[in-house]
Amino acid sequence: MSVPIYIVDDDESVCRALKTLLMTYDFEVTTFNSAQNFFDTVAHDDPGCLLLDIHMPGLDGWEVQKRILASGSNRAVIFISAEKKDDATNRALQAGAVGFLQKPVNGQTLVDLINGVKN
Amino acid sequence: MKKKTILSQKNKAKDLSLKKKTQNNLAETVRLQTDELKIREGQLRQGADREKLGADREKLAEEQIHIRTKAMESTADGIFIIDAKKSDFPIIYANSSFFSLTGYSRSEVIGKSYFLLYGFNANLRIVEEIKQTLRLGKSFHGEMLRFKKNGEKYWCLLRIAPVRNVKGVITHYVGIKTDTTLMKQRDAEIQEQREELLHVTRVGKLAEFVSSLAHEISQPLTAILSYAQAGQRLLKDREPQLKEILQYIINDDQRAAEVIRRLRSLLKKNKPTFETLDINALTNDTATLIMPHITAKNKVIKLELGENLPMIQGDRIQLQQVLLNLISNSLEAMEDEKDSSDLLIRTSLKNADTIMVEVKDSGCGIPEENKPKLFSHFFTSKPDGLGMGLSISRSIVEAHGGHLEAENNPDRGATFYFTIPVHGNINQ
DSSP, X not given: OOOOEEEEOSOHHHHHHHHHHHHTTTOOEEEESSHHHHHHHSOTXXXXXXXXXXXXXXXXXXXXXXXXXXXXXXXXXXXXXXXXXXXXXXXXXXXXXXXXXXXXOOHHHHHHHHHHHHO | OHHHHHHHHHTHHHHHHHHHHHHHXXXXXXXXXXXXXXXXXXHHHHHHHHHHHHHHHHHHHHHHHHHHHHHHHHSSSEEEEEESSSTTOBEEEEOHHHHHHHOOOHHHHBTSBGGGGGOTTSOHHHHHHHHHHHHTTOOEEEEEEEEOTTSOEEEEEEEEXXXXXXXXXXXXXXXXXXXXXXXXXXXXXXXXXXXXXXXXXXXHHHHHXXXXXXHHHHHHHHHHHHHHHHHHHHHTTSOHHHHHHHHHHHHHHHHHHHHHHHHHHHTOOOOOOOEEEOHHHHHHHHHHHHHHHHHHTTOEEEEEEXXXXXXXXXXXXXXXXXXXXXXXXXXXXXXXXXXOOEEEEXXXXXXXXXXXXXXXXXXXXXXXXXXXXXXXXXXXXXXXXXXXXXXXXXXHHHHTTOOEEEEEOSSSSEEEEEEEEBTTOOOO
């Protein structure tokens, strides 16, 4: 049984494409185009892995990660962003994320990372 | 004795009349004499007055000459007078600053031709030009590189004007020379700083532009890659040709992504170099840099610098860039407001740990609908703007541990303000 996947990205096309891709791996995927939508819909103790964009209007990725940690949730967060890899990877891991992937994301790499979380 | 008395008595009547007559004459004479005396005295008094007046005038003239000479000796400018009646331009007077400025002593100057002082290194064209100007009875005004007696170079601002007598004939030339070396140096330094700042701003804008562009483009590239990979997976072992086409899409998507990555690493933003800074000095320097621009636009910049502000840690160039950006935004906001000219920059201690810098204008203010997008990339309200200035400024301020915000003023215009933590209080 695969872990539910949540995608938060303000770009609708990115949400839809990643969802399409992950569904071919039989994941159950829900997308949100703002962090606020995600928090309003998903309780912090609901199971699932979060794929999180960094640059978003309103709450950005870093803020979302902070808030998740503050809520006591142990949700796995994978940052997916166009940000420069070297800078962002360290910052993401320091912030408590499981990983950082630079856009455009290779499907298999992403799935491997998600499956790594599950185990 | 008696006889005499009788005689006198006898003559008394005659005497009396005579006496009366004489008395009358006498009175007349006295009157006339008195009048004459009065006139004489008047004349005398006038003469004395005139003499006194002359003496006063002389004293006044002496005083004036004294004051003028003193003034000429007190000024840091070199002042000299040339005798115009002689063809070789001899100097007949020079003040003490002239000697210290040129390095020549009094005996080397007085009576000698002014142009001898130019020495062998002088630009002969300029010397000829000055002579020519003076011969035509015109004033000379110019700045040139000159040499002191010891060969030391200095920049000299020179003005020479003819002095004419009542008939209009030129009798002398009076010259003033000012050492502008320090001014020139300061100007050059300001120019250099301005260019450095412009360069950094340009590079910063380009880097930020590329970074934003990279972000915008990587979104559709992400979608394309994901769709293509999803398509491949859905096809499994069917439609090998279609799968191949999808693979080409994937390859080209990744190629495009690689181009963007390389472009971005090429325009890596310079790492900020942090040093201990005095925010007031930085504000002053920045105001100096933009002063010509402000004056040209007929605006006035006011500085209200807080006293005894603690030092901050920051990158001087980057923070100047932020200030400059805010100032030029304010100037543009005031462009079309004819009656607004005041631009205020205020530094203050917001609290024990934070310094605040405000740039307050009296311009058109920020329209309500622009407020949410103000600091976003590519957002601009200017016809030729890139929409980078404020977003770069905000990222610089945030890299310094501060915040950049904007508010409309209650009366008119807007205030942009940023905070910078006091040195030793940066949140790690």
